[in-house]
Amino acid sequence: MVVQKNNFSVALFSVLFGLIVGAIIMLVFGYNPISGYIALISSAFGSMQDIGGVLTQMTPLILTALGFTVASTAGFFNIGLSGQALAGWVGAVWYALSFPDMPAFVMIPSALILGTALGAVAGLIPGWLRAQFGASEVIVTIMMNYILLFLGNNILQNTMAKSIKESAETTKQVGHNASLQLKWLTDLTQGSSVSTGIFIALIMIVVVWFVMKKTTLGFEITAVGLNPDAAKYAGVSAKRTAVVAMAISGGLAGLAGTIEGLGNYLNFFTQNSSPSIGFDGMAVALLGGGSYLGILGAAALFSVLKIGGLGMPMSSGVPFELVDIVIASIIFFVGANYLIRLIQKRIKAMDEKAATQDAAKKSAKVASKQAKGGE
């Protein structure tokens, strides 16, 4: 509990410092930071549509952050969330477009399962390579991001039937039978692309928390991540557990990609680089400090900054790039939490020192009094 409290204060300090750095940079370049931040907040919460945008942005971040957390609990650094998400996205959209007449109650669950499974396979491969041959999952997942990025583009441009494509670079929109968007939700948020995905993401927070904290599988994953030797001694198959954890991690990323495809964009289009949801998810998990509620909070914060940042140039003239600087500084301070902990420790030490000096003074007084009494 103490650790979590500490993580929370680190996250809070990081956000604060990040905003301060952003403010300083705004000042340096001649913008008014107060009006800049006001513009940010009002663009994020100004209308129901903005709030819908924040929720849409949050959805994949929650899922990729959950994926990152599961992998890191097992001792893996999964940088491949991006590629795993892409695998789910491409697969689910392709599948949905291929069966336009399938009823929604069959299509939607099967598409979600397929996208998740594709992400899981993409995560399982680096997991297995490390468990079996000791290959660094960091390098394998980075490389697989490229493989999956270009594989996805290639499938879109060269493999998909012309009939399901809008242009060479874009698929058609998926039909109503596969769309995760709900009419009442779209109406409520004045046409934003928020979908059932946000509810799926929220449910997954609970599901993943339950699996990791309450089940024997979560116990095994945690044990392997903390001390593989002791886990092996206790009869846990470290290899199998590691592969399972990476598959869960990739599956969550795949689900994030699927929701991007069927809930947010409703299509797939040529990607110039790996989707940023993978990398942002890592940042969200780090800022969340390993806590599942923390992930929710951090994802919300990131999304507010991203969506709010979009409105900043129009109402205050502050360029959008500044928001990226703020986000980057927050991550920097999370990474440099050593610095924050050091500052906290210094403050505490100063308090303690003052207290001991007081005590020393008091005891010296008592001693001198006693000495006088002795005379």
Added chain:
Amino acid sequence: MTESTPVIEMRHIVKKFGDFAANDDINLQVQQGEIHALLGENGAGKSTLMNILTGLLQPTSGDILINGQPVVVDSPSKSDSLGIGMVHQHFMLIDAFTVTENIVLGSEITKGLSLDTKTAAKKIQSLSDQYGLAVNPMAKISDISVGQQQRVEILKTLYRGADILIFDEPTAVLTPQEIDELIAIMHNLAKEGKSIILITHKLDEIRAAADRVTVIRAGKSIKTFPVAGVSSQQLADLMVGREVSFKTEKEPAHPKQTVLAIDNIEVDDARGVAAVKDFSLEVKAGEIVGLAGIDGNGQTELIQGITGLTKVKSGHVTLNGKDVTNKKPRQITESGVGHIPEDRLRFGMEVDMTLSENLSLQTYYKQPISKSGVLQPAEMDKLANKLVKEFDVRAASIHVTAGSMSGGNQQKAVVARELDRDNDLIIAAQPTRGLDVGAIEYIHRRLIDQRTAGKAVLVVSFELDEILNLSDRIAVINAGKIVGIVDAKETNKQELGLLMTGMSLEAAREALKEEVTV
């Protein structure tokens, strides 16, 4: 002696962590030129007291006087400047650097922009000569023995002008010869006017080295007295607070059917070199077989092979007549094996998990600790509370991390978990390494109870006293092979010592006979 002002005086030291008082009114006086031992069980508060003296912790209340002057030691550098030096249990040396480079690190003498190692080396050489340390200042750390590395640590404190040297469990890593040399060095240092605080729970060393001893028990200083004329038994009783027996009483063994049969196995070490070869041994129900040997003669690989943690290359391991060679660790555990691993921190427990979780580490996947894959924390805690009570594991709560517990209590927790499952075979590797006499006595008692209850027990240990105390039969391993198997009642330390060097039983008995006649 009490006439002169003590070099160090710690008065009424209290250190509280929350409600828990690690130090509860401790008094300590050390005279100049004295070797003063600090004796206490694991977790008695010795380390806390020394951390206060070296400025790593601040006392909640109490005073520290150096040469009669009250001081506030609020940082390690302050402690340095007061002439207090610590010789750590784990050396803090850089392997690739020379002795001199390691010693000057942090307080380098420079000539212009370059290091002036020559002046430093000269100073180190003269210090080494003065105290009889015999260290070559130009040698690389990676090239010198563990004993010499420790002397480099001693030189480091002397080089920085320490007059008070604290030795924290200095003999844990040393061979018997090196221990004798270290004790001679400590006497030299004391003769030259240095004061030494020796932290240990090894009673023989206190008697060999120290002038006076202060016994600490449960955070309180119990008594300070001269060592001369005090027996190890008296020291142990004072430390533990009750009468301790070094020799555990046991009835004669009644061995029954064979439980573990190891038949001609070969096991490789991590580098792929055969560490265990043509090894055969039987352990019967109702007996304790001790496996004696010098560290690194294949004991680790043997146990890992039997328990399924490493592959057995050839041969067979049979348990109650069933072949378990190269079965998975869990299958072997479930066929009735309890394993107290030699390295409890690496294999025996998840130090970042709670005590409660660690006590369920072998059974978490079974009813009632989990139901259909869902953990039942209430059942886990129930088991933990039962084991903690039954095996006298002391911790602030069953929900503290295992890593925060003292070594003795960690080991008791591992023992509790492994003995609780009513196994047919208990493998105990170094079951009392690093523990104090109270805990040793307790764990020995438990192992003997297992034998009395008709279990087969295999004890692997580097400590001959432990082997002799526990075993009914003793097998000696050298270079991965059994050199001899002897009845514990018909052997002694000398004979085992010779066997451990690889001498055959006949040759060893011959050699000992000659010694007697000469």
